[in-house]
Each structure stands twice: as C-alpha cells, then as structure tokens.
Amino acid sequence: MMSSIKKMVLAWQGNFRFVARNEKGLSVDFDAPVPNGGEEAALSPMENVLASLAACSSYHVVSILRKKRQEFSDYSVEMTADRRDEPPRVFTRIHLKYFVRGKKISEEAVKSAIKLSEEKYCSVGGMLKSAVEITSSYEISQE
C-alpha cells in the first residue's frame, strides 16, 4: 500500500495561541475559549476538526456534483456536534446538514454525492467515524 508523508510545524504564540504552518507557508491559527484561559482570537482545535470534517466532505460533494453537471449557485453545511463535558472532551455525535441551491438540482445526485463522500472518499470522516457517530441530512432549494 502506497503512502505519502506530510510535515507541519506548530509554534507557540504566547498564552494559548498557536500557529501551524505547512511546507508551503500556508497557516492556521488556534486559540482557546475565554473560560479555558484563552482570548478567542481564533477557533479552538476542536472547532477546527469539526470544520475540517465539513470541508473535507464538501470537497468531495462539490467535486461529484460538478461531475454530474449540477449547476449549484450556493452550497453550505450546518454542523451540530455533541461534546462530552468530561476529559477527553471528544465529540460523541456530529450531524452535517448539507444545503444545495441551484437550477434543476437532482435530489438523486445530491444524495449519492453525500453518500459517496461519507462512505468512500472523505478522509477526515474516515478517521473520525470509528470514534464519533456521524449522521447527515440535506436540503435542496431550486432556483
């Protein structure tokens, strides 16, 4: 089985602020919520993971919808996550609700794009789903 290697560096920026960079210099900032001693200058790591799940799945959903010639003008995902209050404060359940707006959007295409993304392609979901119950739904708005 082939594999590739990814390298990144995280640097401390004072208090609970951190910045992570990849080899091309692209970066993401992190901070902690105020009740946890942070200043809320950026999303927390757990918020970033939740966002990454939606973004990863959406990359594949958008990619498949394009291949199926679906002309969407707007696309978004609402995420709702239940989080344990005791450490480790993991997500126990995540629901993703996909919104697709456009002309003559096929429900079948949306349904199968989401299914393919979640069951086969989305790598963030592929890592999380053994620990977190992930469900989804969708809403289509015809223009």
Added chain:
Amino acid sequence: MMSSIKKMVLAWQGNFRFVARNEKGLSVDFDAPVPNGGEEAALSPMENVLASLAACSSYHVVSILRKKRQEFSDYSVEMTADRRDEPPRVFTRIHLKYFVRGKKISEEAVKSAIKLSEEKYCSVGGMLKSAVEITSSYEISQE
C-alpha cells in the same frame, strides 16, 4: 453523562474554497492542493486536522507546564504524518515531536505533561487514536 453542543456553518466560496464560522464569528479557511483542483489559498482539511491535533495537545502541555512552574520561552511541535494514497486517504501514523526551550526545564515535567495530555486530556487525540497510530518524542533546550 453531561454534554454540550457546538454549532458551526461552512460556506462555499467558489471552486474548492470554503470558510467555516463558529457562533462568535471566528473562522477558518480551507482550500485544496493544486493537483486536486484547488488554488492552495489555505490549508486543506487534512492539514487542518493534523494541526488541530498538535494544537489540542499543546494547549494541555502548555497548561500543565505552567502549573508545574516551568519557565519556557519557546515551544513548538513538529508533526510528521503518513497518509494512505488510496481513498479514504486517512493518516495511518502521526508523530509529534515537542520542543521546549527555557530555564531549568525539568525533563520529568515535560514527559509527564505530554503523557497526561496524550492519554487523558487531548480531545482531538481522543477521537483520532482509535484510527491512527499516534507517537511522540521531545527535545528540551536549556537556556
């Protein structure tokens, strides 16, 4: 068991660019690598997850080092991840190398901070470790 709920929204920004926002308006951007059709305007979802693991663990490591009165002046983490080339393109192994620089840094304190973070507190690690082999090491530089 108590739990809390987190809500976020991901919005499509054209091509493979997305932005995710929490309820306070804090956001993170995503893009895809050029070979995958993106423009590399931001980190990919998988890079964000890797960064989030290091940031989550570091929040706890830094927090514990402070409680143990360790006067560090610099702190960083190098991440190395092996990723499958076939879908789902999950990480199969992640190594975190922690770097702590400061005055009279106790190796015992660093070791136990990393252990507590990884085994008990870090919630991103708590979700990933059933799917990914996560290892770590550290290097201390005395000032």
